[in-house]
Amino acid sequence: MKPRVAFFDFTGCEGCQLEVLNFNLEIVDLIGAVDIVEFREASSDHSDDYDIAFIEGSQTTQRDVERVQKIREKAKILVALGACSCTGGVNALKNRFPMEENLRVVYGDSAKFYSTLPTKPTSAYVKVDVHIHGCPPNRNEVISLVKCLLTGKKFEQCHNPVCVECKLAENICAFERAEFCLGPITRGGCNAICVTAGRKCWGCRALVDEPNVNSEKEILKKYGLTMDDMMMQFKLFNGALEVSK
Amino acid sequence: MTTKEINFKVHHVARVEGHGNIIVNAKDGKIEECKWEVPESPRFFESMLRGLSYSDVNFIAPRICGICAVAHANASIAATEAAFGVKLSEQSILLRNTLFDAETFASHILHTYFLIAPDFLGVGSVIPLATTHTDVVLRALRLKKFGNDWADILCGRKTHPISQVAGGFVKFPTIEQLKWIKNKLEGEVLKDLELSVDLFKTLTFPTFTRETEYIALTKPDEYAFIGGMIGSTDCKPIPINDYLSVTNEFCVPQSTAKWTKHLRESFQVGALARYNINHDKLHPMAKKIAGVFGLKAPCYNPYFISVAQLVESVHVVENSLIILDKLLTRGIKPEKPEVKVKAGRGVGAVEAPRGILFHDYTFDDNGKCIAANIIIPTNENHNSIQHDFEKLLPEILDKPQDEIKLAMEMLVRAYDPCISCSTHMLEVKFV
Numbered sequence: 105m106k107p108r109v110a111f112f113d114f115t116g117c118e119g120c121q122l123e124v125l126n127f128n129l130e131i132v133d134l135i136g137a138v139d140i141v142e143f144r145e146a147s148s149d150h151s152d153d154y155d156i157a158f159i160e161g162s163q164t165t166q167r168d169v170e171r172v173q174k175i176r177e178k179a180k181i182l183v184a185l186g187a188c189s190c191t192g193g194v195n196a197l198k199n200r201f202p203m204e205e206n207l208r209v210v211y212g213d214s215a216k217f218y219s220t221l222p223t224k225p226t227s228a229y230v231k232v233d234v235h236i237h238g239c240p241p242n243r244n245e246v247i248s249l250v251k252c253l254l255t256g257k258k259f260e261q262c263h264n265p266v267c268v269e270c271k272l273a274e275n276i277c278a279f280e281r282a283e284f285c286l287g288p289i290t291r292g293g294c295n296a297i298c299v300t301a302g303r304k305c306w307g308c309r310a311l312v313d314e315p316n317v318n319s320e321k322e323i324l325k326k327y328g329l330t331m332d333d334m335m336m337q338f339k340l341f342n343g344a345l346e347v348s349k
Numbered sequence: 350m351t352t353k354e355i356n357f358k359v360h361h362v363a364r365v366e367g368h369g370n371i372i373v374n375a376k377d378g379k380i381e382e383c384k385w386e387v388p389e390s391p392r393f394f395e396s397m398l399r400g401l402s403y404s405d406v407n408f409i410a411p412r413i414c415g416i417c418a419v420a421h422a423n424a425s426i427a428a429t430e431a432a433f434g435v436k437l438s439e440q441s442i443l444l445r446n447t448l449f450d451a452e453t454f455a456s457h458i459l460h461t462y463f464l465i466a467p468d469f470l471g472v473g474s475v476i477p478l479a480t481t482h483t484d485v486v487l488r489a490l491r492l493k494k495f496g497n498d499w500a501d502i503l504c505g506r507k508t509h510p511i512s513q514v515a516g517g518f519v520k521f522p523t524i525e526q527l528k529w530i531k532n533k534l535e536g537e538v539l540k541d542l543e544l545s546v547d548l549f550k551t552l553t554f555p556t557f558t559r560e561t562e563y564i565a566l567t568k569p570d571e572y573a574f575i576g577g578m579i580g581s582t583d584c585k586p587i588p589i590n591d592y593l594s595v596t597n598e599f600c601v602p603q604s605t606a607k608w609t610k611h612l613r614e615s616f617q618v619g620a621l622a623r624y625n626i627n628h629d630k631l632h633p634m635a636k637k638i639a640g641v642f643g644l645k646a647p648c649y650n651p652y653f654i655s656v657a658q659l660v661e662s663v664h665v666v667e668n669s670l671i672i673l674d675k676l677l678t679r680g681i682k683p684e685k686p687e688v689k690v691k692a693g694r695g696v697g698a699v700e701a702p703r704g705i706l707f708h709d710y711t712f713d714d715n716g717k718c719i720a721a722n723i724i725i726p727t728n729e730n731h732n733s734i735q736h737d738f739e740k741l742l743p744e745i746l747d748k749p750q751d752e753i754k755l756a757m758e759m760l761v762r763a764y765d766p767c768i769s770c771s772t773h774m775l776e777v778k779f780v
Contacts, residue, residue, distance in 0.1 A: 119415020
């Protein structure tokens with residue numbers, strides 16, 4: 105029997121599903137091997153019977169927390185898809201301010217109608233089996249995940265920093281272009297797409313395992329930057345890091 | 350007289366991006382409740398952007414929407430350029446405009462084919478169409494994929510864009526890439542669009558109308574997508590900087606999204622609003638296709654938003670063919686974006702696929718954002734959807750409940766494009 109797959113969107117831009125599944129012929133073949141039973145964006149069919157649940161977006165309301173807990177009870181494998189789900193992503197930028205202030209800034213006098221929780225990643229509330237990092241995630245990584253799920257192999261995340269892929273792409277180092285790049289400490293797997301497209305790494309794929317702290321300190325020193333500067337940059341996509349594991 | 354009871358709630362309407370509910374309650378021909386609810390979890394972007402540098406703001410703001418990230422990037426960058434007084438080079442403007450055309454094209458294809466067509470062909474999603482209308486689904490996928498590739502070449506990645514910054518671009522397409530886009534547009538794409546017109550011509554659109562105010566950007570000499578003035582069917586054009594006098598946002602308890610109104614009880618934005626205001630500036634082929642569908646300004650039928658989108662899909666192809674010819678003639682020079690940071694406020698306005706979009710930022714001397722206001726088109730349309738509901742429901746109340754439900758869902762879907770229906774590609778493969 106084909107594995108039954110469900111997609112659930114929480115607080116986010118819904119761009120992960122688009123980018124990952126976006127008309128890439130290889131993934132078409134792979135997804136053909138599964139049954140998509142829940143995908144509200146695309147179809148009105150609903151089902152509570154699924155093996156693999158993809159969770160997109162971060163957790164920001166009590167209603168969502170209860171929903172994700174119910175999904176966890178039903179799913180055999182739960183995948184956090186994209187930065188918002190894995191680390192809280194850009195939604196965690198609001199955690200820099202008290203929630204009442206966020207409500208007041210956006211809704212003014214009508215703030216009393218609404219409520220919100222500090223942004224947290226999926227793993228803050230339920231056990232996550234697989235993290236697919238990135239804003240948006242890299243399609244190839246999702247393809248290899250689907251392959252692993254179908255063949256029963258263990259999915260391995262990328263364990264090198266973005267810097268390694270950037271060197272392979274023969275890019276000029278973004279620091280040399282006076283950009284504050286997070287490539288040395290960020291988990292790779294994106295082929296350094298942002299540097300290749302002329303910018304820098306923003307750290308959307310979270311911290312690489314065992315980052316080389318001494319080397320990072322040297323880089324920062326060379327370019328007259330501090331650890332505090334680095335944390336400020338890193339928090340753009342990882343502001344809820346302290347609760348994510 | 351009817352003695353029946355109509356009572357339903359459509360929880361999280363399918364085939365729309367984001368979350369919306371329809372609630373209807375009527376007894377013996379009397380409507381007790383008829384409501385469009387928007388329970389989307391708010392994200393607080395206007396609060397979140399405070400304290401970030403302008404370049405981070407421009408990179409983060411597109412993450413408001415995965416489907417129209419290029420529109421958000423351009424509104425964000427335009428606001429920043431307005432605040433700093435940046436003037437773009439001709440090359441930057443040409444590249445920006447064809448990038449914008451690419452997203453409009455990709456989004457319209459997605460909406461018309463994957464979200465709208467299934468309703469008219471009497472199916473719940475595009476999946477069954479893969480068997481009954483294989484060529485249609487393959488064509489839709491081909492067009493959508495091309496739209497993405499077109500945008501990827503210009504900005505690194507359509508979701509979320511990378512290479513476009515305040516002051517221009519940091520990476521440039523090669524002449525070969527531009528030629529590739531041009532050849533595709535002239536050949537396969539125009540042919541596929543012709544077939545699209547043939548298909549949509551066969552669909553019967555509901556005849557519902559509600560006269561209302563339409564709002565869209567307008568320019569004297571082009572069909573406006575970026576900048577210009579705020580045009581309205583009810584008054585003279587208004588400067589972009591005065592956008593707050595147009596949007597007049599207000600909160601309603603049934604929605605976490607803010608609603609808007611201008612000179613009437615509600616206004617509509619999007620492809621039909623753009624058509625109603627700017628139709629005389631469409632390129633020739635697009636004008637001809639509007640004629641094929643009997644689309645005439647002013648058109649007050651919201652179900653015709655999809656037709657206007659199809660007309661615009663042809664328009665942006667014609668538009669980009671002109672741009673590409675210019676770029677190929679003048680060649681591409683790597684230009685370094687010039688931005689001098691200064692304190693101030695700037696407003697950027699663009700026509701996202703769904704309608705007029707505003708980003709308004711205030712920066713300090715160091716280019717840090719100290720205040721942000723963002724008004725998105727979907728929110729501007731909520732009030733219009735509610736008023737359409739209130740006129741539509743009494744007109745169809747004698748119909749069976751399922752028909753009422755479908756008509757109201759279709760109305761919502763007419764307003765709201767997007768969506769990855771990519772799941773269905775697999776069906777194509779295995780028919």
